[in-house]
Amino acid sequence: MSKSPFSRAELLPQEERLWVNHSEERLIVSFAKASTLQERRVAITPEGVKQLCQLGHEIIIEKNLGLHAGYDNRSYSEAGAEVTADDKRVFGSPFIVKIDPFTIEEIEKIPVGCTLLSALQIKTKDKAYFEKLLEKKITAIGLEFIREGFDHLPFVESLGEIAGQSAIHIASELLSASNKGKGLLFGSITGVPPIQTVVIGAQTTGIEAARTALGLGSDVTLYDNDLSKLRSARNSIGPNLHTSTLSQEGISKHLKTADVVIGTLTGEKRAPIVVLESMVSQMKAGSIIVDVSIDSGGCIETSELTTHDDPVRVVYDVIHYGVPNIPSRYPKTSSIALNALVVSYLLKLTAHGGVPSGFKNSQELQSGVYTYNGYLTSNFVADWFPLPFRNLSLLTL
Helix, strand or coil, X not given: CXXXXXXXHHXXXXXXXXXXXXXXXCCEEEECCCCCCCCCCCXXXXXXXXXXXXXXXXEEEECCCCHHHCCCHHHHHHCCCEEECCXXXXXXXXXXXXXXXXXXXXXXXXXXXXXEEECCCHHHCCHHHHHHHHHCCCEEEEHHHCCECCCECHHHHHHHHHHHHHHHHHHHHHHCHHHCCCCCCCCCCCCCCCXXXXXXXXCHHHHHHHHHHHHCCCEXXXXXXXXXXXXXXXXXXXXXXXXXXXCHHHHHHHHCCCCEEEEXXXXXXXXXCCECHHHHCCCCCCCEEEEHXXXXXXXXXXXXXXXXXXXXXXXXXXXXXXXXXXXXXCXXXXXXXXXXXXXXXXXXXXXXXXXCHXXXXXXXXXXXXXXXXXXXXXXXXXXXXXXCECCHHHHCC
């Protein structure tokens, strides 16, 4: 019998040893104030600042960043951030975060090769906007593009949850007699018929609106033409949810008895109009329409764009609420949700070696990048504007 060249210890099963890179990139990140009208949310809270600073990152906060969300300058300073009113300091950082899109004027101030993290809101942009980003070789990450797994968009879904639940609470307020509504109360009251709620669109926002209304005792019907979305919503919420495909005849008949209508449909360019003026004219006086999709044009023909200060219009004795960016109505809740996402993205970026290594090593972060070092790297953006596209994976080899 031949002697084994291996010792007894070497023949025993061994733990697999993997190479792990423990070095993390130290970031210098500034957070700029929103420039959009009535945008009250922020991308980071003092708790998020403290978490990043304790890990050795340098955080710069533009003065008065969080006032509308209930966070004063002192709370950020005590968490470890540098709070400054110096425009050059805020926009001179190598990494800048903002809740709403950067303006052309702000991009002019930003140094060449900077990294930006913000919402993009592509429907409000033109070709010149992207040309300026490319000219300055800016790496731009769109919060709404970051994808988790195959079909999850955490930023979109998080704000959709807030918008959907908010829409029902807004409708509840508007139904009160003090707001010239029908004087009806959401709730399961003994001996009182339930409120009739129609929700149009089975995306996250619509599903959350349906779930919230049903939880408050309403009779709810969810409309969409995607049967898989309707089936998923029913499985998630339960058999008490009514579902139906969209047809003019069906929805017109239902609207005549509806107390509350929530519109949440979106489209590639704008939201499709599925509720016509003739349908609204036959609704009961004092009924409520909350058109959440007003951000992309609205799916109800009689909807008008309004503001948080003057939110309501009455058309055919039906009360219409058409304020865009509903989550900004609840800025603290929205900011806490956004903080959780933004801090997690920054930590993942540092864990994977910063910019650009983080994009190479994290599919999730890579999915959000739409411009990189002078190249357009998003197929979605390239479909909107005639600009040359390059694959980010090839650029970060």
